[in-house]
Amino acid sequence: MYALVDCDNCYVSCERVFNPALEGKAVVVLSNNDGCVVARSPEAKAMGIPEGLPFYQLPTRFPGKEIHALSSNYTLYGDMSARVMSILRASAPDIFIYSIDEAFLTLPESKYIDIDVKAWGEALAAKVRRWTGMPVSIGIAPTKTLAKVASKFAKRYPGYHKCCVIDNEERRQKALALFPIGDVWGIGHRSALRLEAAGIHTALDFTHLDATTVQRAMTVTGLRTWQELHGRDCISLDHLPRKQTICTSRSFPKMLTTRDELAVALSSFAARCAFKLRQQHSMAQYVTAFISTNPFRDDLEQSCLAHSVALPAPASSDPEIVGAALSALDACFRQGFRWKRAGVVVSGIVPDDELQTSFLDIPAELKKKFMEMSAAADEINRHHGDESLQLASAMHTPDPATGKATTFRNSILHARRSPFYTTDIRDIIEVL
């Protein structure tokens, strides 16, 4: 059996833990640069606020409504998530963290056969709530797709007390008959439209199709979903702890025009990619930089340019990855456009203990220095905050008046961000 533990409205719930005044109100959390809505409270959903709505349209689309809009505070959400996951890890032997707000727990039959899993799940949800303030819903079933279905029932109906179990044929049929096809994990918008057009409205209807029809129309991924809904466990998650590509990209608060402005941003993105590589003990063989204009501005000339650079040998140090990203930028940059978004992708990822030397690579002594330097910077940044130490190329030219140089990251707008309640001593809550 699998238990899927899913945080309810994760970002909004994180905010509410430290700001209970938001309880019961319509609350939305915004993307970087306060661009669009990425999370909504149940009240905001009930009001009809769609996910992805541009923030500037909120007052015109919902005039006169009381809506609390917050910038995203990923530092807070990441820390809260880690607290939730640590409780789950202590509660089940095998845990797969699927995203910031979800984890699958494997419940071995030998251990859980004799206990009441429903009561176990309810107690786990209550414990997470009591220890962290985070409301979670739990779905328990023989396959991951069915566990997802169960968790949605646990979320939707308070009568389940935060835990729904699908553990026999009767319950499976009943649940699937009530479950819209488009809400099934693995059935996206496109497939849902086609299935609806063919008269398939519920998950149960879908399971009544025959296997070859499903595979022909939706490839083996669709067939896997079909099997899982029948109760056959066939989606494995214990693969790929190492990512195969790593990407860091952002939109800019203002459009950029010069190569040098883009270079600051891309240096910052490349250093972030290099850091992520080191975190998972990997090195990359290719570095791609891309820049693109604002697709919403039909009045401006559009372009999206990219260039990939093959490194002479796998690398993960800041100077090597940033250097490659900047040469990729120089290879693709064109004058005359207004750039709105850019990013760096590293690929061809290999474990860092399989380091191969190449006579084309930089001298071994220098490479070693770069790696030691990056490791030291990681340690300093871990202790003193993310931006304590970074390459000068990721900083803007100092302001002549103050002599201060700003980084790319503090140019991102988040005018309505809550404090770093759990990670910065200056932001700790005061009880008066």
Add this chain to the structure above:
DNA sequence: TCTGGGGTCCTAGGACCC
């Protein structure tokens, strides 16, 4: 004026090999 970010998997089709 203002519209997010980061991933994975699968397939078709082209290039290339013998």
Add this chain to the structure above:
DNA sequence: TCTGGGGTCCTAGGACCC
């Protein structure tokens, strides 16, 4: 007039997830 057969690798694009 008639123009093989079988394989691998790579890439772009689509679909999906949170």
